[in-house]
Amino acid sequence: MSMDLSISRHWRRKYSIYRLQAARCKACGRVHYPPRPACPYCGSRDLELVELPKHGKLVSFTKVYAVPEGARAQSPVYVGLVDLGATKVVAELTDITDQTQPKEGMEVEAVLRRTRVDGEAGLIYYALKFRPAIGVPDV
Amino acid sequence: MAVVGYGHSRFGVRSDVNMAELAWEAIKEALETSGLEPKDIEHVVVANAGGWSSEPLPAVVVAEYAGLTGKPLHRVEAACASGSAAVASAYEAVASGMADIAIAVGIEKMNESPTPTVVEFIGRAGNYFWEFENFGLTFPGYYALYATAYMARYGATEEDLCQVAVKNHYYASMNPKAQFQRKIDLETCMKSRYIAWPVKLYDSSPITDGAAAVVLASEEVAKKLTDSPVWIHSIGAASGTANLSKRDDYSGLKAAQLAALAAYKRAGLEPENTARYFDAAEVHDCFTIAEVMAYEDLGFVRRGEGYKLVREGQTYKGGLIPVNLSGGLKAKGHPIGATGVSMIAELTKQLLHKVEPGRQADIRKGLVIAHNVGGTGHYAYVTILGLEKPKAR
Ligand SMILES: [Zn+2]
Numbered sequence: 001m002s003m004d005l006s007i008s009r010h011w012r013r014k015y016s017i018y019r020l021q022a023a024r025c026k027a028c029g030r031v032h033y034p035p036r037p038a039c040p041y042c043g044s045r046d047l048e049l050v051e052l053p054k055h056g057k058l059v060s061f062t063k064v065y066a067v068p069e070g071a072r073a074q075s076p077v078y079v080g081l082v083d084l085g086a087t088k089v090v091a092e093l094t095d096i097t098d099q100t101q102p103k104e105g106m107e108v109e110a111v112l113r114r115t116r117v118d119g120e121a122g123l124i125y126y127a128l129k130f131r132p133a134i135g136v137p138d139v
Numbered sequence: 140m141a142v143v144g145y146g147h148s149r150f151g152v153r154s155d156v157n158m159a160e161l162a163w164e165a166i167k168e169a170l171e172t173s174g175l176e177p178k179d180i181e182h183v184v185v186a187n188a189g190g191w192s193s194e195p196l197p198a199v200v201v202a203e204y205a206g207l208t209g210k211p212l213h214r215v216e217a218a219c220a221s222g223s224a225a226v227a228s229a230y231e232a233v234a235s236g237m238a239d240i241a242i243a244v245g246i247e248k249m250n251e252s253p254t255p256t257v258v259e260f261i262g263r264a265g266n267y268f269w270e271f272e273n274f275g276l277t278f279p280g281y282y283a284l285y286a287t288a289y290m291a292r293y294g295a296t297e298e299d300l301c302q303v304a305v306k307n308h309y310y311a312s313m314n315p316k317a318q319f320q321r322k323i324d325l326e327t328c329m330k331s332r333y334i335a336w337p338v339k340l341y342d343s344s345p346i347t348d349g350a351a352a353v354v355l356a357s358e359e360v361a362k363k364l365t366d367s368p369v370w371i372h373s374i375g376a377a378s379g380t381a382n383l384s385k386r387d388d389y390s391g392l393k394a395a396q397l398a399a400l401a402a403y404k405r406a407g408l409e410p411e412n413t414a415r416y417f418d419a420a421e422v423h424d425c426f427t428i429a430e431v432m433a434y435e436d437l438g439f440v441r442r443g444e445g446y447k448l449v450r451e452g453q454t455y456k457g458g459l460i461p462v463n464l465s466g467g468l469k470a471k472g473h474p475i476g477a478t479g480v481s482m483i484a485e486l487t488k489q490l491l492h493k494v495e496p497g498r499q500a501d502i503r504k505g506l507v508i509a510h511n512v513g514g515t516g517h518y519a520y521v522t523i524l525g526l527e528k529p530k531a532r
Contacts, residue, residue, distance in 0.1 A: 059288065060287045061287055062286075063335065063336035064277065064334075064336075065336075066335070079280060081288075081383070088385070090384050103291065104291040
């Protein structure tokens, strides 16, 4: 896994990873996550950085048993496709209990959580995950 | 244009041969069935997704070993639909008049890398998806998102999905080229471990080494070569977004729907209720949910009704339309670059009554259809073959 756990790359992407920063195309209005310098739909280079809402609805989900090294302790990992209105994101789900089993349409909100440990570099990576909404996104 | 030759290696763990030798098994049979020698071939296309194998330039190695050096040659890649891309590229060479006889070869040796590397490589396919890097979602995970959405919307169950695996293993048990020549029961699939809920081990296609080849010829040449050409009626192709979160719907694959529409239009067929046209279909069942979605994306039945075909056994022989009589990707095996070519070789043999008894379709209408998807609907090819020459358009 070390091939894609790059510290500097993670640093460069901190705003999209920790703040859900996206780019909105001023020409056609589409929102792209992660942000892009040009709109892949209309070609415009006039984009502005926007923060995505921290609250959304679950479109679909899965429970992944084949998880990468560094996250094995948390296996299995729930992963959801979350509709944030402006765009959709794929993200880990957390705080799933017997009472809060994920289902289509479930309201979810973002929280900052630990995602992986890089054994070689000794770094702990964090990311936004989504939990069943209790009304207070924690980011 | 017609398919005039077909070849197929045994699929499975093929550590007994190197890449060139494995490809030769398919090429040799394709040359023999077409009555041609290497010197007669005018154009060569090799499909190989690669990344896990020892050959960085597989096309030249394969061509040299097969005595095809000197011909126009290239490698194509469209993930798990690479094989169909090779057939399409060979088709274009003949259709354009660039060649009269072209060969499409699909080859993959996936067992040259350890499984986690292969899983990661596939997971990183396509823009490496972004999601994989941060959230650890691998290829089965993407199809699992589709499976969850499909089940929630239409009421399909895990049993329904496992029935696809039971059917495909049943037919693979009669296919001597298949990786898993054994039947399984529903319980075996249901009790297998989860890879990404609701996708279980037995919902998933295996890691496979294998090769397949088909020889295509122009109408004039085909008529000289054989009394029984299998005509290519149409090839429809399309693509989908790299990033899954950019899609609108998660109960079908848009790229496959677009490819099917293109193929039907070109062949002069209505896009609805399409099972009536075909004697058999080979569809892309990399995971069992993919086969169910294929029924709908190809228009055999309406949206949300695909799983009912499985439940009623309508895709066995004698049902509405027999699907994956080869065993499918699930049980025949899924050597990425070879799969699309394997489908065309298999369907050609089906039309010519050349497959093993028990899994030979009844050929009444003389038309068959192949559906090959790359990634999670990132690429899609739909190919229609027939015994009658297509009407001139
Ligand atoms: Zn735009």
